[in-house]
Amino acid sequence: MTFKKGQTARLRSAAFRRIRADHQGELAGDYVELIADLIDEKGEARGTDVAMRLGVSNATVVKTLKRLQEGGIVAQEPYRAIFLTPEGWKMADEGRRKHRIVEGFLLALGISAETARLDAEGIEHHVSAETLRAMAKFLARGGS
Amino acid sequence: MTFKKGQTARLRSAAFRRIRADHQGELAGDYVELIADLIDEKGEARGTDVAMRLGVSNATVVKTLKRLQEGGIVAQEPYRAIFLTPEGWKMADEGRRKHRIVEGFLLALGISAETARLDAEGIEHHVSAETLRAMAKFLARGGS
DNA sequence: GGCTAAGTTTAGCACTGGCTAAACTTTATG
C-alpha cells in the first residue's frame, strides 16, 4: 500500500485508508492474542488449536504463521509448538487489554454477553486510542 | 472445516467467521454509501470521485464496480456515471443509518468530531443489530 | 522396534483488492 503523496492527499480518503491499514494488522492481532491465550491456558499453542479456534484450515495457519515469523512476531520450529517473541507478547497484551475494555464497555451498555463477545472481536481493531479512553472512563464511572 | 472437538472451539470460531464475513460486505457497503452520497451531493457519481474519496486508483474502482454490477447492486454503462439499483439504494440507506447512529453515539460519548468520523467508518460494519439498538437508545436518552 | 494415528507442512489453485502503464472515449477549447 504505497501511496506516494502529493496532490493525492485527500482528506476524505483518510478514514478508508486507515481502515485498510487496520485490516492488515487485524489478522496478526487475532493470531497473536489467540496464541497468547492458548499458551496461558494449556502451556503451549499448537497449529491445530489455532486453526480450530479461528475456524480456518491448518494450511492457512501454517502460511500465515510464516508471514508472522518473518515479521518477528512469532517463532516456531517445524513440527513444534508456536511461541511469541517479546514483540509478539507486547502486541498480544495490548490487544487483550483493548479487547477487555471494548467487551466490558458493551456489557456496561446492556448488550448480552454473547453479542458483546462477538461484537468486541470485530470492533476492537477499529477503535482509536481516544475512543478507547472514553470507553474506559465510561466503564470506570460505572456505565452512566 | 469439521471441528467437533467441543463447543468452546465452535463458539470462539464463530466470532472470527463473522468478522471475515463482515469484511466481505464491508467494501461493497463503502462503495455503495459513497456512491449514494455523491449522487445526493452532485447529482451523479463518477469513477474518479469514488477513487479519490476512497483513496484508491481508478483501475481498482473499475474492477470493484464490475463485481458489484454482477451482484446487482450498481449499474453502469461504459464511460458513464454510476447508478445504484433499488437493491443498492436499500443497502446504502441501511449503511448510512448505521453510520449516523454509530457516529452520533461516539460524539455523545465525548469523542472529538474528527475521531468519531474516522472510528465510525471502521466500527460501523462490525456492529450487530443488538448493539446498534443499544447505541440508539443511549442516544435517545441523551447520552447517559 | 515398527505401525498407525494424529499433527504438520507443501503444493497448487481461486479469489479479492491493490497497483502502474497504456489504450481508448468523451469533453472542452481554440
Place this chain on the structure above:
DNA sequence: CATAAAGTTTAGCCAGTGCTAAACTTAGCC
C-alpha cells in the same frame, strides 16, 4: 471541427487469505 485534456477502461502484475489433497514427521501403542 480538430485536437488536447480529462476521464475511463484494459492488461498485466503482486500480495494476502482462504481452500483441498498429498506428503511428511512425530508420538503412542502393541
